[in-house]
Amino acid sequence: MDKTYCRYHPAQPATWHCRPxxxxxxxxxxxxxxxxxxxxxxxxxxRGKLAFLGAANSAQPFWDRIPQFFRYALQPAPLAFAALLSLASLFMPSWKLLWLALFSVATKYLQSVIESASLGGRDAPTLGSALDSEGYSLFWRLLVIFFIAFGLIWLVQDFDSEALFWAVTLSVQLVIPACIIRLALDKTLGAALNPEDVGTVIKAMGWRYLILWAFLFILWQSPDAVVYMLSSGLPRVVLMPIAALLFGYFSVVMCAMMGYAVFQYQGALGYAVAEEGGLPSYPLDDYLRRRALAEAEVRVKEGQTGPALEVLTQALERAPNDLKLNERFHQLLFGLNARERCLRHLAHYLPLAARLNPAQAATALLNARQLQADYLPEDAQVCERVAQALIERHKTREGLSLLRNLHGRFPDYPHIPRAYLLAARGFAEGLGQLEPAQKLLGYIRARYPQSPLLGEVGNLEAIIARLAARA
Ligand SMILES: [Zn+2]
Ligand SMILES: [Zn+2]
Known part of the structure; x- marks a missing residue:
């Protein structure tokens, strides 16, 4: 099955769907x-209710998570499970009934691992969950599956055809993981043996089912291989518990992997669950703000600019000083060339942006100048902050235009020396115009003889004198 992505953000996996x-x-x-x-x-x-797609599109592929499966089986419960098998192999008397009971508990635990992993759980189920009273019949059902598998292989041996024998053996081995997965999901033998139900598992994964199968095959062989390597020299009394321990451990790894494969292909298997912590949620104010931003973006991308403006207007009524909302609103108005409305909003937006993000305010001012060539903010501090941001961006002329005659426009502004020092730098360093720079510095010296900035004025004067001498 192909993954689907957010219609408006092609890199983001889809988690919700609107049918209408x-x-x-x-x-x-x-x-x-x-x-x-x-x-x-x-x-x-x-505004209709959305259908949840779960983690079908966002789940990491199981082959990228192999180390996690090995780590999963190192949690206390799976380790206790493996240790239990190991101890049983050493001390348990060889009563058949007792062993059957042990195997049925073990089967139940492994099935609960598949089930929990298929729901995106990262913690292994506790051993206690395998000891409660329900679900022991799973073991018998699993046994039936294995009996049928062996029966089939045993039957084809009689046909005296090597090709047929291998074909059947291989296909039985191929299908068994899908049967086990089906049994864990549906708990009925009917589903686990129904070719159609088993087929959906394989079809859901496609050729990647082969990857899963290969991994499971290797894991299945691993305890045998280790035991074989140890078998020379070690007595049976040591070898048996090691084999049982490894068998327990690798079984949990395999079941965690099968369960996760189901989780990954949940969409194709017809159900939807989220990964633990996979759906971030936000406190009310943040949530409303994010929803308004997202909805406005979706509507703009659908060409519905009117409703987008409406959404942002409502959100701004709730949070008039939210920078992001104001920025979106400004960009939208500017993009729509809604001159009057944009200029009106700038009176509020520009001081806010000048305070919180001067670089953003510089962009807004450049936009404003496109709507009205002589646009000037009505606040001295806004002029100074935005001018600085513009000069830093090498938009020196636009920056200087905000500072022109600042002392005349705002006679009460206490930071005239600082603003004019900035303007002098702009003239000298940005435009290479030494004369107006010198004039501004002279003005600071004459009108503000007490200014703490006179030291910097002196430094700049010295630089200008050197530049002038070179010219
Ligand atoms: Zn999106
Ligand atoms: Zn809809």
């Missing part, structure tokens, strides 16, 4: 409220 709109959304477009974590979010376009 036929749109997929990622978490990027559908923020969730921490106050109502279980509420189904609504479509930004039609």
């Amino acid at each position: 709109c036929e749109r997929d959304f990622g978490n990027c477009c559908i923020p969730l409220s921490a106050e109502e974590p279980d509420a189904t979010p609504t479509c930004p376009l039609c």
Whole structure:
């Protein structure tokens, strides 16, 4: 099955779907409220309830997570499980009934590993979960599956055809993991033996089922291989518990891998669960703000600029000083060439941006100048901050235009020396115009003889004198 992505952010996996709109959304477009974590979010376009896609598109492929499966089986419960098998192999009397009981408990535990991993769980189930009263019949069902498998292989031996024998043996081995997965999911023998149900597991994974199968095959052989290597020299009394321990450990690794494969292909298998912590949610204010930003973006990308403006206007009523909301609103108005409205909003937005993010304010001012060539902010400090940001961006002329006649426009502004020192630098360093720079410095000296900035004025004067001498 192909992955689907957010319609508006092609790099983000889709987690929600709107059927009427036929749109997929990622978490990027559908923020969730921490106050109502279980509420189904609504479509930004039609307001209908969205269908959850789970982690079908966002789950990491199982072959990228192999080390995690080995680590999964190192948690206390799986280790205790392996140790239990090991101890049993040493001390348990050889009563058949006792061994059957042990195997049925073990089967139940391994099946609960598959089940929990298939739901995206990262913690192994506790051993206690294998000891409660339900579900022992799983072992018998699994036994039936293995009996049928062996029976088939045994039957074809009689046909005296090597090709047929290998074909059947291989296909039985190939199908068994899918049967076990089906049994863990549905708990019924009917589903585990139904070719159609088993087929959906294989079809869901496609050729990647072969990767899973290869890994499982290697893991299945691993305990045998280790035991074989140790077998020369070690007595049986040591070898048996080691073999049982390894068998327990590798079984959990295999089951965790099978379970995760189900989790990864949940979409194709027809169910939807999220990874633990996979759906971020936000406190109410942040949530409302993110939702408004996301909805405005979706609507703009759908060409619905009017409703986008409406959404942002409402959000700004709630949070008038949110920089991001104001920025989006400004960009949208500017993009729409809504001259009057944009200039009106700038009176609020520009001081805010000058305070919180002068570089952003510089961009807004350049936009404002395109709408009105002689646009000037109505606040001295805003002029100074934005001018500095513009000069830093080498937009020296635009920056200087904000500082022109600042003392005349704002006679009460206490930072005239600082602003004019900035202007003198702009003239001298940005434009190479030494004369106006000298004039500004002279003005600072004459009008503000007490200014603590006179030291810097002197430094700049010295630099200008050197530049003038060279010219
Ligand atoms: Zn998105
Ligand atoms: Zn919709």
